[in-house]
Amino acid sequence: MNKKNFLGAVCMAVAFAAVTTACGDGTTRSTGWEFSRNMYDPIAYNPDQPNNNFKNKQTAQTPPAGTLPQGFEKFGEEYANTPEDYERAGRELTNPLPVNEKNLAEGEHLYLVNCAVCHGKEGKGDGSITKDRTVTDSRGTRQLENFPNPPAYTRSSGANSSRGGLMADLTAGKIYHTIYYGLNAMGSHASQLNPEERWKVVMYDSRITKEII
């Protein structure tokens, strides 16, 4: 046996032994060899572990009253999905982001990704989902159902919101409320867009109404 074959045979033997001995024999509850003990017993405290460093002996402490978790947003607590709170959001909220090229460019991108499929690239309510489309798969080629056209945002279209008033007059807070909760056939987009992204889309939407895109 030359050196290479010998080494190969040793490796095979070790691998075979590892495979056969690592598994239990079906009668004991032994986990076999533990080769990275600190993955089982982490040095840090687990949140549900008793902890003598605190008076109440718990690791996870109740946050002080009035604190908010990182990235948490109070909108859902402060404004309910009701017509009254939609109106109130429209009166009370203004876009907290400064209007600049960067925010508008990001708003445009997010709008094209999340909204244009229904509302259309220019907000005319003519997104691709509202047009005739076919799908071809193993069952052949079929016509897909057309989604009803959302009302156009643009001022020149003069379209009304189903909640009253011109679409082009929707205030920032009303658009934000709509993104957060959705409206009838439009689903909520709260999970697709974080608060900052929503305000960027709102900023872009208000450009569409003025037809300056």
Ligand code: HEC
């Ligand atoms: C699945 C298609 C669809 C998508 C995607 C969609 N919308 Fe809508 N949207 C609609 C429809 C339909 C309406 C009209 C609902 C009604 O009045 O019954 C609407 C209405 C609106 C309104 C008017 C609300 C009002 O008070 O009348 C706004 C603002 C709006 N959408 C913004 C957005 C934004 C911003 C996005 C992307 C984040 C988006 N929509 C994504 C279908 C969609």
